[in-house]
Amino acid sequence: MTTSDETGFDEFVAARSAALSRTAYLLTGDHHLAQDLVQAALVQAVRHWRRIHTSPEAYVRRAMYHQNISWWRRRKIAESPLESYDGAVPPPDTDLRLTLDQALARLTPKQRTVLVLRFYEDLTEVETARALGLSTSTVKSTTRQSLARLRTLAPELAELIGADA
């Protein structure tokens, strides 16, 4: 039997899954992981659906941010460490999108998440800090480190990075 809650959830998913997919991809850099991330966040939203009195989308997004960092922590333990962590990205791609994509993949999820929240979700430093449960100074320093790392990894992006740094 379909309840009003379930109907509301289905409507929410239908309306916002595309936008959530985009954010999830930016956070993970992988389509499969992004799909898992969206679904895990949606399942978590179902568990607390009746208690979400504000925006369901804000809840799901926040769940994705935290889930992504949590997954990374577990993968970090299970998988081998990054190789040539600070090495430059090999042959610059002519496609800027792919280059940025590759460079983002070399950041830590925390760095990547902060950048996504700051420059894709357009959150302020205070809002980012609140969403991730960090201090504002941590967000500032992480943003600074992330951009510096992007410059190192993809020198050809220095111009666009510099515009925001």
Added chain:
Amino acid sequence: MTDLRTSLHRVADAVDPLPVNDDLWQRGVAARRRGQALVVAAVVAIIASVTWSAVLLGSDDREARTASGEVVEGGAIPSRIVDPADLEPESDLAVGRASVAFASSGGQAIVVTAADGSYHALELPDWDGELVALSPDGSRLAWTVDGEVAPGLPGRGLAIVDLVTGEETVHATAGADGDFLTAQQVSWASGSQWLTWSGGATVGRIPVGSGETETYGSQADIVWTAIDDDGTVTFDEGPPQQWPVGGTPRSADIDGNQLAWGGNPYERIDGAVSSPTGNTFALSTSEPFPAADFLTSSRFEERPLATDLYPDGAAVRPLGWATDTLVLAQVDAPEGSYVEGSHLALFTAPNTPEQQWTYRVVAREVTHQPLSVAVDLLPDLDDTSSQQLTYDFPAPPERDISWIIGLGVAAAIAVLMAVRWLWRRLLG
């Protein structure tokens, strides 16, 4: 010029909407129920661990009383007699000479060993859960049996065990018609060599260690029975009767005086203990009364209780005779008495001139359960002994409970970590 913000949007916009499973709602609801179940399980586990710790801590007090390492030469009656909660049952009955025996409120046969004051819950074979009676010297314990009274013969009886050797004998309790009956009352002779019992209209006599029993069928129900060191049984059958060894019962002839019987004025009487010489009987009452009752010198006598001690009287249940003139009794006094509730008292019988009467409370903290006490453990009262009437067996060194607390905390942490692990595992 393209900035980082625009570039990120370009990357994101290139992403096709990702497929989402249709059963997310059902999965979420199932996960919610699992989470609730886990929370309930965690709460139950924590409550259980806390309760478990509390039980361990709670049992400490009982253990303290049962684990005293102090030994009193010759044994002593403890100054406190408590009704313990369940103790670990012991099947070896050779625990040594005892000072106290009783049926606990929890249905266990409790024996307190005389030398160290420790409590033992004995697994008495075929015990019906009713009577236990300790001999005055503390070396033997009798109990009512509902089971095998002879090889292959189920029935009712009395068993007697030597608490030093563990040797046990069983005596069937049957009426004149051969039907088994349950002994309602048991009374030891002061010398611990004889035992009498009564049930219905039958009274019995057992010479300890003989394996024999002798019975007499009365015309009326027998209310109380007592036996002296010669084996003479005195029992109540309307007028009291005396049943000597080798003879037949006849009207009580105490100290050469035929009892002038005008009916039993003491319907409150429900038990008796004979003095060593058999010339006085301390009688038991279960309701508060201003006097202790005796049968002596061919008459019933009321030995008044001090009104300043017991303004509303007291129920007096004699346990035995410390001397020919001193009775040890379990006294139960109502609220407002000098000593309220159950306690042990040692007082002179009316076979002594009134000006020599004494009354001493020897143990104030005593369970309400009917007791059986080895009165021979009381020291000589002629001022030649320095021993106290009872002994305050010290509690052993306080148990180090830090490991219990540590274990409880560790268990709680383990439970929480397990719940957290399960939680994360279920949430993927």
